[in-house]
Amino acid sequence: MSLLKIASVACLALTLGACQSLFQPSYQKPLQSTSDKSEQIKPGCSNQDCPLVNIDTVHFADEPQLDALIEKRLLQMTRTTADQAVPATLSAYREKFLREADSRNSMYLQAKVRExxxxxxIIELASYLDTGGAHGTPxxxxxxxxxxxxxxxxLSDMLRPGQEAAFWKAAQVAHNSWLISTKLDQEPEFIxxxxxxxxxNVALTYGGVILKYNVSVIAPxxxxxxxxxxxxNRLNGILKPELFPGRS
Known part of the structure; x- marks a missing residue:
């Protein structure tokens, strides 16, 4: 093949590559979301202890799969037992809760973009069920x-095959670091x-992999x-390489 023909092929490849990159979505540009906040008390109630439902969530018009997933996960968080049926929609849950709730009962549900x-x-989800006791259930x-x-x-999508045990060993190291930083490592009874x-609850944040614990799991x-x-840097060989920030 002549040098002229090789150069022509190379130019064509570069041109096609430029065209492909031009039409690929820019994942560095944040996905746009809209806020959806509401608070409703039990119909007909007028005292200070009225049951209420507060919902603070986000919607993604350009990513309907994520939109549906957020609602599904919030609905799962409304269950008080593992075998309880999941409500069909947030609106249906709110209506049922307010219809059946006693005074001083309330539910707070939140979904926010962490980063x-x-x-x-990365979406962070939160719930808080208050049944009028000393403290609620978050x-x-x-x-x-x-x-x-x-x-x-x-988690299986995030890790290289066969690396789950190594991941949790790295998590234990992070737990030991937390104990040392809080000086709880000096309390044998606590340990x-x-x-x-x-x-x-695992999150692939830009600054590191975050593990979040519900209350009363690893601490009072x-x-x-x-x-x-x-x-x-502690997850080299454990986390899939394309999930390290800056490598995608």
């Missing part, structure tokens, strides 16, 4: 949504009573929702 990077949308969760794949990434445990209720951070 976006490298084509990932819940937390994450959605790691891939805009490229149009799906939520599970015995509140040992390390796994959590389903009063300490709230504990967050552990695993630096990305």
């Amino acid at each position: 976006q990077h490298d084509g990932l949308v 819940g937390r969760g994450f959605i790691n949504y891939s805009r490229e794949l149009h799906k939520e990434l599970t 015995k009573t509140w040992p390390f445990q796994k959590t389903p 209720y009063a300490l709230g929702h504990i967050e552990l951070k695993i630096p990305y």
Whole structure:
């Protein structure tokens, strides 16, 4: 092949590559969302202890799969037992809750964008059920949504094959670091009573992989929702390489 022909082929390849990149979606540009907030009390109630439902969520018009997933996950957080049926919609849940709730009962549901990077949308979910007792029942969760794949990434999606045990060993190191930073490592009774445990709440944030715990899992209720951070440099060979920030 002549040098002229090789140059022509190379130019054509470069041109096609430029065209392809031109029409690919820009995952570095944040996905636009709109806020949806509402608070409703029990119809006909006028005293200070009226049952209420407060919903603070987000919508993504350009990503309907994520929109539906957020509602599904919030609805799952309304259950008080694992075998309880999941309501059909947030509106249906609100109507049923207000119809059946006693005075001083309330439910708060929230979904917010924690951050976006490298084509990932990290949604943080929160719930708080108040049944009039000394304290309510809070819940937390994450959605790691891939805009490229149009799906939520599970822990299995995030890790290289066969690396789950190594991931949780790295999480234990992060837990030990937290104990040291809070000086709880100097309290043998605390370590015995509140040992390390796994959590389903894992988030691929830009600054590190975050593990979030519901209250009373690895620490007393009063300490709230504990967050552990695993630096990305401790996950080399464990996390899929394309999920490290800046490598997608």
